[in-house]
Amino acid sequence: MLLGFDDGGAPVCMDPAVLRTHVSVVGAAGSGKTWMAKIIAEEALRAGVPVLAIDPQGDLVQMMEARPRPDVPPALLRAWEELQERMEPRILTPGSSHGQRLCLDPLRLPSASELSHIANPALRAEEEEGLLVAVAANLVSLCACGGEEESQRTFLFQVLQRLPRAAPVRLRDIVAAVTAPEDLGIDEVDSLIRKSERERLARRLNTFVQGPSARLFSGGTRLDFTELLRPSRPGRVPLNIVYLNALSNDDEKHFFLAALATELYRWMITTVDATSGGVNLLFYIDEARDWIPAGGSKPPAKQPLIRLFTQGRKYGVGCLLCTQSPRSVDYNVFGNTSTKLVGRLEAAQDVERVSDWFTIEGGAPPWVAARKGAPKGSFVARWPDMPAALAGRAFKGRTLFTRHAGAWSPDRVERAVTEAGLRGPGG
Ligand SMILES: Nc1ncnc2c1ncn2[C@@H]1O[C@H](COP(=O)(O)OP(=O)(O)OP(=O)(O)O)[C@@H](O)[C@H]1O
Numbered sequence: 001m002l003l004g005f006d007d008g009g010a011p012v013c014m015d016p017a018v019l020r021t022h023v024s025v026v027g028a029a030g031s032g033k034t035w036m037a038k039i040i041a042e043e044a045l046r047a048g049v050p051v052l053a054i055d056p057q058g059d060l061v062q063m064m065e066a067r068p069r070p071d072v073p074p075a076l077l078r079a080w081e082e083l084q085e086r087m088e089p090r091i092l093t094p095g096s097s098h099g100q101r102l103c104l105d106p107l108r109l110p111s112a113s114e115l116s117h118i119a120n121p122a123l124r125a126e127e128e129e130g131l132l133v134a135v136a137a138n139l140v141s142l143c144a145c146g147g148e149e150e151s152q153r154t155f156l157f158q159v160l161q162r163l164p165r166a167a168p169v170r171l172r173d174i175v176a177a178v179t180a181p182e183d184l185g186i187d188e189v190d191s192l193i194r195k196s197e198r199e200r201l202a203r204r205l206n207t208f209v210q211g212p213s214a215r216l217f218s219g220g221t222r223l224d225f226t227e228l229l230r231p232s233r234p235g236r237v238p239l240n241i242v243y244l245n246a247l248s249n250d251d252e253k254h255f256f257l258a259a260l261a262t263e264l265y266r267w268m269i270t271t272v273d274a275t276s277g278g279v280n281l282l283f284y285i286d287e288a289r290d291w292i293p294a295g296g297s298k299p300p301a302k303q304p305l306i307r308l309f310t311q312g313r314k315y316g317v318g319c320l321l322c323t324q325s326p327r328s329v330d331y332n333v334f335g336n337t338s339t340k341l342v343g344r345l346e347a348a349q350d351v352e353r354v355s356d357w358f359t360i361e362g363g364a365p366p367w368v369a370a371r372k373g374a375p376k377g378s379f380v381a382r383w384p385d386m387p388a389a390l391a392g393r394a395f396k397g398r399t400l401f402t403r404h405a406g407a408w409s410p411d412r413v414e415r416a417v418t419e420a421g422l423r424g425p426g427g
């Protein structure tokens with residue numbers, strides 16, 4: 001993977017295998033993080049690794065378009081062509097038809113047969129339970145009924161556990177079960193959850209089946225990773241960009257991301273061969289602190305995303321994140337990114353935190369301090385088994401092979417999708 005060139009013009013390259021142990025790109029505002037992360041995504045595609053990029057701001061979606069050929073340095077033209085030949089962009093728009101509309105209903109819950117490859121029955125039961133707990137938690141956060149959320153989660157978990165799961169579970173089945181839990185054999189319901197809270201939960205859930213809030217659960221095609229990661233032709237590599245900006249509010253974005261991360265985890269443990277050793281997917285999330293903040297704050301997608309970072313490497317799902325400040329993102333997540341690219345730093349505390357990463361290795365290398373005030377686009381990288389010659393060497397990210405511009409509005413996305421003939425089935 002060609003990341004860029006050092007001051008002497010020598011290429012700086014990274015083995016795609018390191019994607020498996022996750023990458024973080026750190027740097028002050030405007031230092032070139034998104035640019036660098038896009039280089040990594042492009043290089044992953046060129047290496048045959050499908051990409052799933054989450055685009056809450058509207059500045060990743062432009063990757064669907066090639067950078068104009070005259071803007072590419074001649075020495076990089078062959079690589080630029082290779083990317084255009086290989087990448088197969090899909091613009092996914094939950095809740096709207098600006099791109100390919102995505103739908104979260106029916107929900108995917110793990111069936112016993114899907115988990116049968118996990119030989120240890122105790123582990124199998126834990127995975128199954130963990131997934132149901134996560135789906136229950138996502139739904140409770142979406143409903144935002146207030147009251148005793150812990151009881152609501154416990155109750156919904158019991159419901160999900162008992163619903164027949166061989167066929168897909170529709171949201172309306174869950175509403176029916178919450179309304180009449182006795183039918184599922186849940187006794188002493190009142191000891192699990194107050195009647196008034198259960199009724200409120202049923203009413204709220206029902207608003208996602210019908211009415212204006214139903215957008216995430218209706219229309220379009222069902223979220224299906226097997227489908228999303230399958231190229232339309234051999235040799236192509238899917239670039240899936242999930243554009244969240246057509247959703248009306250942050251709660252919907254948070255919930256969608258939580259549901260997506262939960263489903264990605266289910267897909268991973270039920271369909272991916274953990275022994276294959278390759279990189280099956282690069283999951284890219286910019287501005288991680290909005291979703292996985294440090295400290296006690298727990299936006300809905302935080303737990304599901306942390307689980308992707310802690311478990312993904314086993315299944316060859318590499319994660320890539322950007323952040324302005326290493327202090328602002330959950331430490332478990334940082335602890336789980338073994339590749340770090342450090343751009344310009346501004347705050348002295350950021351330099352300190354970056355230094356902390358290296359204390360286990362015998363103290364911070366001298367280059368860390370020099371990151372303060374480094375130029376835009378300049379990075380120093382560190383990854384496992386990096387060639388010694390690259391240690392501490394600053395380099396500039398290469399020219400992007402796709403477009404990088406200000407945020408695209410939903411209408412702009414629609415136009416680009418239509419012009420490129422990227423409408424999905426039925427769109
Ligand atoms: N390697 C590079 N070569 C040329 N220009 C670059 C490079 N890296 C960054 N830039 C320029 O710097 C601008 C800011 O980069 P980018 O959007 O990646 O920053 P950022 O760190 O993600 O900023 P923010 O914190 O606002 O998200 C880009 O629009 C681009 O013009």
Ligand SMILES: [Mg+2]
Nearest residue numbers: 033034035286
């Ligand atoms: Mg950015």
